[in-house]
Amino acid sequence: MLSEAGCVVLDLDGPVVRFFARPGAGEGPGAGPPGSVAPDIARDLHDIARLNGTVLPELDGVDDPHRILTAHDQHPGTGVWRRVALEIRDTLDAAEWKAAEHGVETDGATDFIRAWRARERHLSVASNNHPVAVARVLERLGVLDRVDGPVIGRDRDTRLMKPHPHPLKLAMVPAAGGPERHVMIGDTRTDLMTARAVGMPFIGYHGSPQGRELLEAAGAPVVMESMRELLAALPGTARWRL
Structure with a gap:
């Protein structure tokens, strides 16, 4: 798939960075234990709904902030429901901007990005995280300038988030060819569904069994269980140095 692709489209959270990593996780001597701030953010969003009387029973026990946002944003209610959806959106946006400063790089991700671009192939990003936070993560990792294609983050219209094909369509690089000449690298069933919806080859990555x-x-x-597996699969790997 990589040898035939003119462009790789990366999901951010997972293949590139552990976006919601707790501050200090995986950052050298004295670093805190691995963990995620996502459940903390989810609790804050649940509290907003609870205080305003807009609790959705189907979200009971859900600790995925994106699911909480989309459920409230797409609820047909007006008045207080709209106000709560906006407050949840603003709270999640701010939390993601903060999380972008602490995300921990996925081992091998930036090496792959540099090696892929060294082969003069295109690279873009399609994420459900806030676009400003996505760009900040890439900047922190020192690879924002290596992404020559679009950097696509969460649309204001949550109906257009993955698995809707909209983000992947925007992330495509015309010079690379059609969707069959792209390959998406993602870590969730949602990413796989999105790739299928546009006819794009898909490579899965996840750090856990x-x-x-x-x-x-x-x-x-x-x-794959490691992004470093991609390095070994790159065309002409033996002839290139990072």
Whole structure:
């Protein structure tokens, strides 16, 4: 797939960075234990709904901030429902801007980005995170200038978030060719569904056995446990140096 691709489209959270990593996680001597701030953010969003009387029973126990946002944003209610949806959106936006300063690089991600671009192939990003936060993460990792294609983040209209094909269509680079000449690298069933919707080849990545099992069960043709596996698969790897 990589040898035939003119462009790689990366999901951000997972293949490039552990976006919601707790401050200090994986950052050298004295670093805190691995963990995610996503459940903390989710609790804040649940509290907003609870204080305003707009609790959705289907979200009971959900700790995915994006699911909470989309459920409220797409609720048909008006008045207080609209106000709560906007407050949840603003709270999540601010939390993601903060999280962008602490995301921990996925091992091998920036090496792959540099090696891929060294082969003069195109690179873009399609994420459900806030676009400003996505760009900030890439800047922190020192690879924003290596992304020559679009950097696509969360649309104001949550109906256009992945698995809607909109983000992947925007992320495509015309010079690379059609969707069959792109390949998406993602870590969720949602990423796989989005790639399928536009006819784009898909390579799965996940750092946990459970995550890899879910991707395999969903029908991902290739699932990796390390982004460094991509380096070994790059065309002409033996002839290039990072």
